[in-house]
Amino acid sequence: MLRSGLWKWALPGLLFAVLSGAAPALLAEEPRVVSPTVPYVPTPQNVVDRMLAIGKVGAQDYLIDLGSGDGRIVITAARRFGTRGFGVDINPVRITEANENARKAGVTDRVSFQQRDLFEADLSQATVITMYLLPRVNIALRPKLLDLKPGTRLVSHDFDMGDWKPDEAARIPAPDKYGGSGGESDIYLWVVPAKAGGSWRVTLPVSGKPQTYEVSFEQKYQFLGGSARLGERITRIDNARLRGEEISFGFTLDVNGAPLRHEFSGRVQDGRMSGDVRLSGSRVAARVEWNAERGAAPRTP
Ligand SMILES: C[S@@+](CC[C@H](N)C(=O)[O-])C[C@H]1O[C@@H](n2cnc3c(N)ncnc32)[C@H](O)[C@@H]1O
Structure with missing residues (x-):
């Protein structure tokens, strides 16, 4: 028909x-x-x-x-x-x-x-x-x-x-x-999705100490994938979603010697990102603020 x-x-x-x-x-x-x-x-x-x-x-x-x-x-x-x-x-x-x-x-x-x-x-x-x-x-x-x-x-x-x-x-x-x-x-x-593709420096406090991650998003329309790096440790991003300016994504990476789950939610606005991240691991359970700017994080030598 x-x-x-x-x-x-x-x-x-x-x-x-x-x-x-x-x-x-x-x-x-x-x-x-x-x-x-x-x-x-x-x-x-x-x-x-x-x-x-x-x-x-x-x-x-x-x-x-x-x-x-x-x-x-x-x-x-x-x-x-x-x-x-x-x-x-x-x-x-x-x-x-x-x-x-x-x-x-x-x-x-x-x-x-x-x-x-x-x-x-x-x-x-x-x-x-x-x-x-x-x-x-x-x-x-x-x-x-x-x-x-x-x-x-x-x-x-x-x-x-x-x-x-x-x-x-x-x-x-x-x-x-x-x-x-x-x-x-x-x-x-x-x-219409915000433009989130590319490299971002994501900063948030873990146990009171600021950490800067390099997060790279590959974007096709509203779909996102990518990776997150902290120092020499690198992992894939999961559960990434983009709806207009609203973004959410997660990853698990070792921080201070123990695996730490990160669940981000926030907004992409005016070339910046910010929001809340839920941290959960054997030593940490917290919800803290995060923000991100475009560009790669400095690499440790
Ligand atoms: C399928 S009708 C839809 C009408 C209305 N939007 C609706 O849903 O009832 C498509 C309309 O597009 C107009 N149209 C076709 N080509 C156009 C163009 N290049 N620029 C502006 N309008 C156009 C036609 O005249 C027609 O009225």
Whole structure:
């Protein structure tokens, strides 16, 4: 069964691309997509409601819908929660409809609609971005989305972001494109991760004595791995998680001659990290503060 109305539009194009040998180019990451990129298929209202719930959209948010159609996502958020924001759509007919719908809903003081290419939109104000586009458009947008403020929520109807796995996903019953029952919609949520990859000098007190560790993170999207070093002792990091600015990770290393478990939680902000670390070992059980700066710790000769 085809879950999405948009797939029905996208499939003939994909089939043509495969048959004509253009598929590798179509499926490759594209820096820019020629407009207009996506046909108009409105998101069913129950899916709009669930998208806003999964994105935890509230009064404090600024929501931008990329390819806003008749404006229903932005207008629903403004009407229900008082959310501010705007929609962009390449099609002037959609912009006229969206402005009319905003007027009828009494939310023109909080929302606006701009006729423009979604790739040209200024997204810097967004705390939430919603999308009902196509896979290749999501992937072309990915670098711009990853550069948004850490913590910005991205909610997509039906299409994922390739190898950038979502933080949450849901499949819900939805009317099909022709208003019939028995369809399904996928909803995906990503939280833009802070940039944590690279080397950090992590400082914390152990039994009252400051210790500086060299922690190296390898980051792919919100996923982290890496290693921690103290003097000549080195170990792998485990249980690393990054959600927006929030980071947590752990490791076990010998400190003062005995294995010591370290469980960090904290935030990555303005190129620094700080938070609490729980220490547990045969001689130590404590919760202390830690902070980190970029750069490698000095090595003992
Ligand atoms: C699938 S509809 C989604 C509409 C609305 N967001 C919703 O979920 O109900 C995609 C919309 O994107 C618009 N669109 C297509 N290409 C665009 C582009 N390059 N820039 C801005 N809007 C575009 C279309 O006009 C259409 O209204």
